[in-house]
Amino acid sequence: MASIKKKGPLQNLKENIIQHIFQLSGFLAVIILLSILALLLSTAVPAFKEINLKEFFTSTRWDPTSPEKPEYGVLSLLVSTLFVTAGALILAFPVGLAVAAYLSEVASPKIREILKPVIELLAAIPSVVIGFIGLNLVGPAIARIFKLSNGLNALNGSLLLAIMALPTIISLSEDALSAVPFSYVEASLSLGANRFETLIWVKIPAAISGIVASFMLGMGRAIGETMTVLMATGNARAFPHGFLQSVRTITADIAIELGEVPYYTTHYYALFALGLMLFIMTFLVNLVADIILEKQKRMLS
Amino acid sequence: MKSKSRNKKLTAWLTGYLAFGLVLILPLFSFHPLLAAQKKMLQIKGSDTLVNLVQVLAEEYMKKYPGQAIAVLGGGSGTGISALINGTTDIADHSREWKSKELDLAYEKGVRARIFAIAIDALSIVVNEKNPVDTLTMTQVGAIFRGEIKNWKMVGGPDQKISLYGRQSNSGTYAFLQEHVLNNKNYSPEVKEMNGNAQIVEAITQDLAGIGYIGVGYVYDESGQVRKGLKVLKIKKDEGSPEYSPLDKEAVYSARYPISRPLYQSTNGKPSEAAASFIKFELSPEGQSIVEKEGFFRIGKELMAENEKNLK
Numbered sequence: 075m076a077s078i079k080k081k082g083p084l085q086n087l088k089e090n091i092i093q094h095i096f097q098l099s100g101f102l103a104v105i106i107l108l109s110i111l112a113l114l115l116s117t118a119v120p121a122f123k124e125i126n127l128k129e130f131f132t133s134t135r136w137d138p139t140s141p142e143k144p145e146y147g148v149l150s151l152l153v154s155t156l157f158v159t160a161g162a163l164i165l166a167f168p169v170g171l172a173v174a175a176y177l178s179e180v181a182s183p184k185i186r187e188i189l190k191p192v193i194e195l196l197a198a199i200p201s202v203v204i205g206f207i208g209l210n211l212v213g214p215a216i217a218r219i220f221k222l223s224n225g226l227n228a229l230n231g232s233l234l235l236a237i238m239a240l241p242t243i244i245s246l247s248e249d250a251l252s253a254v255p256f257s258y259v260e261a262s263l264s265l266g267a268n269r270f271e272t273l274i275w276v277k278i279p280a281a282i283s284g285i286v287a288s289f290m291l292g293m294g295r296a297i298g299e300t301m302t303v304l305m306a307t308g309n310a311r312a313f314p315h316g317f318l319q320s321v322r323t324i325t326a327d328i329a330i331e332l333g334e335v336p337y338y339t340t341h342y343y344a345l346f347a348l349g350l351m352l353f354i355m356t357f358l359v360n361l362v363a364d365i366i367l368e369k370q371k372r373m374l375s
Numbered sequence: 376m377k378s379k380s381r382n383k384k385l386t387a388w389l390t391g392y393l394a395f396g397l398v399l400i401l402p403l404f405s406f407h408p409l410l411a412a413q414k415k416m417l418q419i420k421g422s423d424t425l426v427n428l429v430q431v432l433a434e435e436y437m438k439k440y441p442g443q444a445i446a447v448l449g450g451g452s453g454t455g456i457s458a459l460i461n462g463t464t465d466i467a468d469h470s471r472e473w474k475s476k477e478l479d480l481a482y483e484k485g486v487r488a489r490i491f492a493i494a495i496d497a498l499s500i501v502v503n504e505k506n507p508v509d510t511l512t513m514t515q516v517g518a519i520f521r522g523e524i525k526n527w528k529m530v531g532g533p534d535q536k537i538s539l540y541g542r543q544s545n546s547g548t549y550a551f552l553q554e555h556v557l558n559n560k561n562y563s564p565e566v567k568e569m570n571g572n573a574q575i576v577e578a579i580t581q582d583l584a585g586i587g588y589i590g591v592g593y594v595y596d597e598s599g600q601v602r603k604g605l606k607v608l609k610i611k612k613d614e615g616s617p618e619y620s621p622l623d624k625e626a627v628y629s630a631r632y633p634i635s636r637p638l639y640q641s642t643n644g645k646p647s648e649a650a651a652s653f654i655k656f657e658l659s660p661e662g663q664s665i666v667e668k669e670g671f672f673r674i675g676k677e678l679m680a681e682n683e684k685n686l687k
Contacts, residue, residue, distance in 0.1 A: 139544045141559040150564075209574075214581055223538045223584035226567055308567035309543070320567045330568065334453030334545035336480055 111353065118350040121146075121343035130347070134313040136327065138341040146344050148351070150313040154228065154321035155352075157314050158303060159296045161232025162239055167289055169236075170243030171278075174285075177244070178251040179273055190248070197241035205305030208234045213306065220318055226308030229317040234302050239292035246291065250284020250370065251277055283370035290363035294356050300325035324348050417649050420448040421455015421468030422547050423571040424496060424590035425638050428669045429468055429657075435665060436656050443649060449571065452547025459641055460486050465650050467641045470496065470547030470590065471554075487644050489685045492637035493657045495672035497591045497621030498552065500608045500634075501576070503583045508532040510618045512611045513633055517556045519586060522563025527584065539566040540575045540587035548572075551636055552588055580604030590638075591621050592670035599670075610634060627672050637678060638671070651686055658682055 122130070125146045133147025173193070177186050212233055213225030254277050262272040278285065300323075308320030309330065328345055335342045419429055426449035433445040450458075452469035459467035460481045473481075473488060481488060500516055502508060508531055511519075518524045519537060528534045541562065542549040553562065569575045575587040576594075580602065596602045601622070609618040612633045619626035619633070626632040640657075642650050656662050663673045674682070 135564070137561055137564075139550075140561050141553060142561055209577075217581070223535070224567075224578060224582040226578070305570070309569075310539075310565050310567050312564035320565070322568070330543045330545065334451060334457050336457070336476055339476075 114346055114350040114353055117343060117346035119343075121340060121347045124340045125344060125347075136311050136322075138331065138335075138344060144341070146340075148324075148348065150311060151322060151324045151327050151348070152351070154307075154314050155297060155323040155325070157228050157317070157321060158231040158235060158307065158323055159293060161228060161317055162235035162296045163289065163293055165232060166236035166239045166243055166292060170240050170288070170292070171247055171285065173240075173244045174247035174251055174288075175273055175278075177248045179269065179277075190245070193244050194241050196237070201238065201299060201301040202305070204234050204238060205302040208302065208306030216318075222318060224308075226306065226320050227318050228307060228314060228321045231303045231307040231321070231323070232317065234306055235296040235299055238299060238302065239296050242295055243288045243292045246288030247281070247285045250281035250288065253284065253370075254280045281370070283366045283373070287363040287367040287370070290359050290366070294359045294363070297359065298325060298352065298356050300329050304329055324352050328352075415649070416444045416446050417466070417653060418446050418448075418464045419466040419468060419640075420450060420458045420464040422452045422470040422638065423449045423542075424470045424548055424592070425468040425494075425640075428494060428592055428638075428666065428671060429640075431669055432657050432662060432665055433653070435661075436653055439656070440652070443652075445653065451543065451545035452550070453545035456641070459488065459643060460484055462486075462643070465642065465647065466653075469639050469641065470636065471550045472639075473641075474550075488641045489644065489646065491640045491642075491654055491658070491682045491685055492674055492678040493640055493654070493662075493682075494638045494666040495627065495674065496636055496638050497627045497632050497672065498548065498634040498636060499589055499591045499594050499621045500586065500610060501579050501589055501594070502586050502606050502608060503579055503581075504604050504606045505583055506532060506606060508608070509606075510609045510611060512614055513556060514613065516610065517558060517560075520552065520562055520566065520588075521557055521560050522565055535584045537586060538582050538584040539563060540578050540582075540585055541566040541568055542572075542575070542588075543568045543570070548588060548590065552634075555636075556634060576602060576605060590671070594622065595670045624672070628675075635672070637674070646686065654682075654686065 130146055130148055132149060133145060134150045135145040135147045136151055137145045177189060181189065208230050209226075213230050216225035216227070216230055216233075217223065258276050258280055259272055262276040263269075267275065303323045304326040307323065307326070309322040309326055310320035311322050312319070314321045328348055331341070332345050335345060419433070426447060430447045433447050437443060437445060448464075452467075452471050455464065455467035455469050456473060456477050458464040460477065461484075473490075478488075500511065506527070508527065511530060515524065515530050519530070520539060520541065522539075524530060525537055526534065527537055541552075544550075549562075553559065567578070569578060569587075572589040572593040575589050579585045579587050581604075594601055594605065594607055601607060607620060607622055609620045610633055611618045617631075619631050621627060621632050621635070623632065627635050640654065642654075645651075646654060657666075658674065658679065667673060
């Protein structure tokens with residue numbers, strides 16, 4: 075492309091500099107990510123000088139400050155994290171998809187314009203506030219409904235995380251549904267399908283990768299959430315056998331113990347090993363979500 | 376129509392940027408010499424059991440000596456001690472003694488702790504008001520928190536699973552109970568680990584099957600009465616001995632209540648002028664009467680003599 079106005083050398087230099095600044099900011103994110111990974115790796119690996127790798131992944135006892143024998147079994151924490159996250163997604167996904175379908179199909183433009191920003195605003199509530207609600211409102215309610223003595227359990231955490239994952243799921247699913255070309259809908263309607271059938275059999279399948287991606291990103295948020303679960307799940311270290319049991323997630327454990335752990339001890343390194351595990355988990359989830367989103371873009375364009 | 380919405384968007388962006396910019400710039404002003412000219416703030420950090428008491432003491436002190444600012448933070452004894460070792464606090468509050476690991480680490484970093492006992496706490500075992508159990512032995516309390524006794528039936532209560540509440544491992548109270556009542560055995564993994572004394576109280580008042588441990592200062596509400604919904608258990612040293620309540624002043628002062636402990640503050644080396652002045656206030660008769668008003672107990676003669684030595 076030939077430029078209309080001839081550029082002076084000075085302008086060229088300016089554009090060059092600006093281009094480099096932008097390039098640098100782009101790379102900065104990558105550099106930060108890699109540095110964090112390097113830091114986590116270098117601090118996590120020394121933990122396994124003293125901790126048996128097999129014990130780390132198969133023991134259910136995590137008690138690093140035990141006066142009897144410090145124990146570093148991550149299984150209970152890992153399963154608790156998966157429990158709470160899975161619970162949150164099971165609760166959030168149907169609701170999220172239904173709201174997304176309502177917004178893109180049924181709601182009048184006016185309602186949509188009000189509702190969508192409000193739902194997105196839900197993501198702005200600080201997690202400590204949601205945790206407080208869990209402690210004082212959701213917990214006692216769960217206790218009453220299930221006739222338990224208290225409501226500090228995995229279900230409480232799941233409910234709160236579901237609320238926190240909803241904005242991501244709704245917003246991205248709605249985008250995916252709205253991106254389905256109108257010709258698909260026209261074709262379906264002209265074949266005699268009603269709007270509901272069109273939604274279920276045409277629009278959702280066409281938008282499925284975007285919907286799955288929204289689900290994965292919501293999951294990423296739920297796995298990494300700390301304050302809310304710290305306040306609402308009771309933090310007992312026992313291996314979880316059900317949703318009505320108190321659990322301690324990986325994030326909560328790091329938050330509890332990192333503040334006072336003596337530096338450069340096995341316990342300190344072990345907490346970084348937990349962090350590394352969490353990093354890998356969220357990284358994988360986000361990566362898969364990205365790949366799926368990319369696929370949807372290519373398919374619909 | 377379109378340009379209107381674009382204008383709106385532009386305004387929203389601008390406001391956002393402005394707010395963000397302010398957030399970035401504001402901290403810079405705190406370095407302004409005019410603001411920094413104020414007297415240096417005395418930082419106190421640590422034990423959650425002590426945080427309310429020290430806060431009240433600090434407020435009274437600041438009323439008496441305006442011009443000295445004191446900031447009191449909680450976070451747990453372990454957090455306070457590691458802050459002292461890392462030099463990020465002037466005084467560490469702690470409700471347990473220093474661990475040998477911490478002493479080693481402090482020694483390596485050139486930190487020499489001077490320890491002051493500022494109050495006595497009668498560690499209180501609390502249950503819900505509706506729980507019929509009134510008394511437990513030390514052995515029973517230990518067995519309950521180790522997870523060996525799982526049902527209230529086994530200690531004379533209703534047939535109901537015991538719901539355990541405790542603190543997190545950065546808490547001095549957690550460590551103290553583990554050492555003195557659990558005989559250095561592991562806590563049951565079923566213990567729900569709460570963020571502080573206040574959260575335990577909150578949970579116990581709602582949980583009919585709950586049991587928890589807290590500093591005696593947290594037993595009372597603002598009017599000085601035992602919190603509604605809370606029952607403080609009487610403790611027997613062993614099966615044959617008489618029972619004592621941590622609310623019974625006499626029993627605590629005569630050390631017949633079996634789980635009492637000093638609450639400490641530590642400084643790095645000889646306390647600075649500001650720190651020494653505050654500690655002296657805490658140990659004065661006026662300070663000690665505040666200690667008692669807040670539900671804790673006065674320091675005895677022996678500990679007081681030790682404190683005096685450490686102030687010099």
